[in-house]
Amino acid sequence: MLQVGFIRQNTELVRQRLALKNFKQPELVDELLRWDDKRKEYQHELDELQAKINASSKEIGQLMGKGLKEEAEKKKLDVAEWKQQQTPEKLTEAEKNIEAILYLLPNLPSEKVPPGKTPEENIVVKEGGEKPSLHAGAVPHWDLAKKYNLIDFELGNKITGSGFPVYINKGAKLQRSMIQYFLDFNTAAGYIEYLPPFMVNEASAYGTGQLPDKEGQMYHATEDNFYLIPTAEVPITNIYRDTILKEAELPVKITAYTPCFRREAGSYGKDVRGLNRLHQFDKVELVQLVNPAQSYDVLEEMVAHVERLLQSLELPYRILKLCGGDMGFTSALTYDFEVYSTAQQKWLEVSSVSNFETYQTNRMKARYKDANGKTQLLHSLNGSSLALPRILASVLENNQTIDGILLPKSLHSYFGSDRVV
């Protein structure tokens, strides 16, 4: 979350940036500062009172030690009176209100973020790869999946519900092959592989910003108060919650494969066909924790990394820089990657790479000691490399032939063949 001190010193800037993100409650900024003023005032009052009480308590102890019981009793009366004056409730109220507002304020978009409110206003930064020209009668992946028995959506409906596909035979193997390939690709670039828990506690969900903003979007195991992770970002970024790193330990680079679970409440009907939108899907994620001075260079580096991975899959892709209104709550700058699904004739988002600056690390208290020995917040970044279902969909669709499905070279050795079927 944002830091009150920063908001106080850069109030106008904060207002402008929130507007760029299409934030609807700008009055919260003033409200926050008012509560912070009160907080300081109450804190000061309480400190002084408490100092008096502490001093007297010490004296009482000494008087008792000398056997001066009556004087001690007198002091006790003083203390009792001061305690009446204490109003810690007011301080607690101010602190609670400050926290509540901070949770409502999204991250500020960086100065590089283009203005805009809708996805149409995102900027296409780059296009690459070639859209294949498919044979007449080319079909979407859900038809291919059925024809070659790669994925069974109906079976998933039976076992669990819609949005939980069952991968079968070559379909299952291709999924596994790609996970393996993506992880190898990432570790070759210096990322350390982790296999984290797929459920997290409340503190972790708050740490990366899923709570309270996306409460209804996660599956919640209420008995134990655990959440199924919507992305590996949550468990692996939280590895460094409440941690102070040495500067020499930076940058921290982590990659992890996990399934991801999303309720996708409210998104029924549209774009949910086949693998386009699921409640459970596989993803390989990248996370970096870095020195703030380098975070935007690192962001570009991560974008380049994901781009190379897409290129190696020989898919037509484009890179978007998201406008203020389309960015996530916690992000300061986001690039989205989309691949072109030729059979569906539309772009599918397969990766999102973001710099969160200190928004997550402030919540998580993920810090480092700088050259002067001062403790500072790190910058956190993450990106998908990659989300599996839509990659699988476009690999199937873009490589279909009349009598089978071919594979890009990079997957041959992983899959053990140059074609799916």
Add this chain to the structure above:
RNA sequence: GGAGAGAUGGCAGAGCGGUCGAAUGCGGCGGUCUUGAAAACCGUUGAAGCGCAAGUUUCCGGGGGUUCGAAUCCCUCUCUCUCCGCCA
């Protein structure tokens, strides 16, 4: 799931309800010594809020309570360990 033990500073580990933000050891940092290193010795070494500063407040797993005063007593939650049961 049942029974018991525990949670203290980077780690280990003390701590009669008052002078404890906390002994001691290790580790870290600085220094003396040394050609250099090791050893030895000396010093230093948690976090956060307010304040120009002096200073002051808070933090001994989380929350609540008793008390003039709590790391120390009580309640509660969470977690860890040991034994038993169950089990991949």
